[in-house]
Amino acid sequence: MLSRLVPLRRRLHQQWLAAGEPSAQHNTSQTDVGSLGPIYPLKVIIMSATLRTSDFTENQRLFSNPPPELRVPARQFPVTIHFSKHTELQDYLGAAVRKVCRIHRELPGGGILLFLTGQREVQVAVRRIRQAFSKASRAEGGNGSSNSSSQSGNPSGGILDATS
Numbered sequence: 001m002l003s004r005l006v007p008l009r010r011r012l013h014q015q016w017l018a019a020g021e022p023s024a025q026h027n028t029s030q031t032d033v034g035s036l037g038p039i040y041p042l043k044v045i046i047m048s049a050t051l052r053t054s055d056f057t058e059n060q061r062l063f064s065n066p067p068p069e070l071r072v073p074a075r076q077f078p079v080t081i082h083f084s085k086h087t088e089l090q091d092y093l094g095a096a097v098r099k100v101c102r103i104h105r106e107l108p109g110g111g112i113l114l115f116l117t118g119q120r121e122v123q124v125a126v127r128r129i130r131q132a133f134s135k136a137s138r139a140e141g142g143n144g145s146s147n148s149s150s151q152s153g154n155p156s157g158g159i160l161d162a163t164s
Contacts, residue, residue: 010042
């Protein structure tokens with residue numbers, strides 16, 4: 001998408017500059033670049049801890065001259081990515097919740113980051129995870145987890161908080 005949008009905005013900006021300042025009496029048809037008002041080149045700020053910036057800065061379709069890159073030093077933590085080999089199409093949220101529960105039960109303590117598309121999905125996932133571990137807790141007579149809160153560094157004992 002960016003490979004089309006950046007050159008388009010640049011071209012429209014050049015056309016707008018060539019047309020000069022449109023007058024108040026100027027024809028305002030939708031095909032007239034002057035009728036759109038000032039059109040400036042698209043400015044994009046991309047922030048990511050894991051992005052390979054070279055994918056963007058070295059892309060000749062996006063930028064004829066590589067854009068400036070600002071690197072902010074920050075703490076970095078080791079990350080392990082867990083994914084499913086097969087995409088669950090019918091109940092992807094259920095599959096994600098099962099994966100989170102399995103990671104929490106079987107792997108060493110740490111944080112789990114689950115990407116979801118909206119607040120409703122987050123709320124449903126939190127409810128399901130809480131239910132899964134409250135059932136396990138009652139069945140085992142403990143906290144429902146092989147990872148104690150001191151191991152995971154989570155003061156809530158591994159139960160998530162989904163506040164916005």
